[in-house]
Amino acid sequence: MGNLCTCLSDEEATRRAPTVAKNSSHRWSRIRSSRRENHNYSNGKFDDSVIREQALAAAAIFLQQQRQQQSGSLPFDRSTSLRYPLANGSKKQVPLPRSSSSRARSLTDPLLQPHQLVNSQDVKLDGRETNHFVLVHGGGFGAWCWYKTIALLEEGGFKVTAIDLTGSGIHSFDTNGITSLSLYVKPLTDFLEKLADGEKVILVGHDFGGACISYAMELFPSKVSRAVFVAAAMLTSGQSTLDIFSLQEHSDDLMRQGQIFLYANGNNNPPTAIDLDKSLLKDLLFNQSPGKDVALASVSMRPIPFAPVLEKLSLSEKNYGSVRRFYIQTIEDNAIPISLQEKLVNAAPPERVFCLRGADHSPFFSKPQALHKLLVEIASLV
Numbered sequence: 001m002g003n004l005c006t007c008l009s010d011e012e013a014t015r016r017a018p019t020v021a022k023n024s025s026h027r028w029s030r031i032r033s034s035r036r037e038n039h040n041y042s043n044g045k046f047d048d049s050v051i052r053e054q055a056l057a058a059a060a061i062f063l064q065q066q067r068q069q070q071s072g073s074l075p076f077d078r079s080t081s082l083r084y085p086l087a088n089g090s091k092k093q094v095p096l097p098r099s100s101s102s103r104a105r106s107l108t109d110p111l112l113q114p115h116q117l118v119n120s121q122d123v124k125l126d127g128r129e130t131n132h133f134v135l136v137h138g139g140g141f142g143a144w145c146w147y148k149t150i151a152l153l154e155e156g157g158f159k160v161t162a163i164d165l166t167g168s169g170i171h172s173f174d175t176n177g178i179t180s181l182s183l184y185v186k187p188l189t190d191f192l193e194k195l196a197d198g199e200k201v202i203l204v205g206h207d208f209g210g211a212c213i214s215y216a217m218e219l220f221p222s223k224v225s226r227a228v229f230v231a232a233a234m235l236t237s238g239q240s241t242l243d244i245f246s247l248q249e250h251s252d253d254l255m256r257q258g259q260i261f262l263y264a265n266g267n268n269n270p271p272t273a274i275d276l277d278k279s280l281l282k283d284l285l286f287n288q289s290p291g292k293d294v295a296l297a298s299v300s301m302r303p304i305p306f307a308p309v310l311e312k313l314s315l316s317e318k319n320y321g322s323v324r325r326f327y328i329q330t331i332e333d334n335a336i337p338i339s340l341q342e343k344l345v346n347a348a349p350p351e352r353v354f355c356l357r358g359a360d361h362s363p364f365f366s367k368p369q370a371l372h373k374l375l376v377e378i379a380s381l382v
Contacts, residue, residue, distance in 0.1 A: 128379060130200040130225045132159040136188060138207020138232070139304035140276060142169020145206075145297070148368035149375070156376065161201075163188050165212065168302055176264035176272040178305035185212045185308075192220045200225040202379055205232045207336070207361070208304065211241045214313055218320045226324040228378055230371070231336050231361055234327060234344045237315040241308075247343050254284045254334050262303060273303035288332050288358060289365035297362075326378050328371070329355035330363050352381075 133153055135146045143162035153160050166184050167175035178184050195201070202225050205213035210232025217224050233241045245255070258280040261271040276284070278298055286294045315321070327350045329341045338355075345353050354374050359367040 130202060131157070131379075132161070132199075132201045133375065133379070134188070134191070134201045134203050135160065135162040136203065136205045136209035136213050137163070137165065137168065138205075138209045139274075139309070140168075140301045141206070141297075142171075142300060142302070144169055144300055145362065146364055149364050149372060152368065152372040153375065156372075158376075158379075161191065163191065165209075167305060169300075175303045175305050176262065178273075179307045181211070181215055181308040181311040181313075183308075184305055185215050188212060188216050189219060192216055192223050195223050199223065202226050202228065202375075204228045204230060204375065206230045206364070207232055208241055208309070210234050211308075211313065214315060214320060217323045218313070218315050221319040221322045224323045226326065226378065226381075228326045228328060228375065229350070230328045230363060231330040231333055231341065231359075232327075233336075234325070234348055234350070235313050235315070236348050237320075238312055240310055240312045242310050243312075244340065244344065247340055248337075253337070254280060258284050261306070271306045273306050274309070275303040276301065284334050285361045286365060287334055288360035288367075289362055293362075293365040297365075325350035327353045328363070328374055329353060330359040330361060331355055331357050332359060332366075333361045335361040352378075354378075 135143070135149065137143060137145050143164045146162045150160050150162055164171040164187060166186055167173040167178050171187065182189070192201070200223055203213040203216065205211075205227070207230075210229045213227055213229075213232075214235055217227055233244055235241065235244065248255075258277045260275040260277055262273040262275055263269065264272040281298055281301075282289075282294050286297065325348075327341075327345055329338060329345070330336075331338055333341070356363055356367050356370050356374070359370070363371045
């Protein structure tokens with residue numbers, strides 16, 4: 001059904017059609033590194049000691065609550081973070097810590113309570129095919145990156161599951177040992193496999209998480225109500241995540257500059273993982289995000305397994321093609337620039353395309369309220 005691109009601000013929404021950018025290509029350079037630099041952020045961008053201490057405190061609270069869930073009455077799988085009311089009907093929940101910012105907030109993304117963004121009386125949860133969101137992080141991230149989105153959705157009455165993929169977040173597996181996409185995505189596929197017959201979820205994938213939810217959609221199409229790609233790798237059959245970066249227009253982009261290839265099996269063998277230069281994190285992933293969230297990410301991100309990035313997906317129209325797809329573009333994105341997002345959208349048109357003004361590659365940090373509003377809108381579509 002054609003593409004409808006909705007450029008969203010909290011005050012107004014306008015529509016535009018995606019444009020096709022000219023093709024150009026480059027290859028990722030092979031960057032060998034015998035050691036990793038120890039960056040202390042002395043350039044003044046986000047080395048404020050107070051901000052860093054507060055971010056570390058927020059991270060500690062976040063992990064402490066996860067440990068409490070493990071020892072309490074709420075079941076907790078080490079590979080997932082489950083945040084929804086207890087099955088016995090109790091309304092008591094452990095409050096999720098929020099990240100605040102010392103910067104002046106943009107008028108397009110004001111600090112509002114969830115009920116001000118989406119009227120809870122207008123949200124008829126029982127009338128939807130599903131009220132359950134499953135959030136899948138991007139490369140290097142973990143379930144922790146969704147903490148604002150989790151809080152907003154839960155306060156609106158939704159059920160939310162945030163997955164830690166293999167070797168990510170608090171999942172203990174060594175990233176260098178991940179040799180396939182199926183191994184990397186196993187926590188997600190295990191979760192979907194255990195869903196009850198007839199139960200469906202809304203998959204939300206960010207960044208490399210787009211390839212991960214595509215893989216899961218091919219395996220479990222009957223368990224996915226719809227899929228939302230947030231600044232994500234939305235691939236076609238026979239394409240790998242690495243392939244999409246050959247569509248990049250500039251050979252000197254920040255993503256290439258920020259890559260540090262890791263060779264756990266020796267420099268004479270292929271790389272096993274990709275780390276990101278922490279001195280470039282803010283400019284690459286968080287150029288519009290609050291300083292506290294940048295500091296939190298800087299101590300929480302882990303390397304990205306290399307083998308899954310190389311793996312080409314096999315997607316069928318019968319399975320993957322049967323799931324409703326939606327794409328959320330991030331206009332100020334330096335990691336997957338809007339020009340590349342346009343190419344992905346035009347190569348495999350989803351049902352609708354939305355775009356967030358003022359959002360960097362991490363809209364769950366830079367535009368959490370606007371992202372939440374779009375997710376609720378997508379969940380409400382008939």
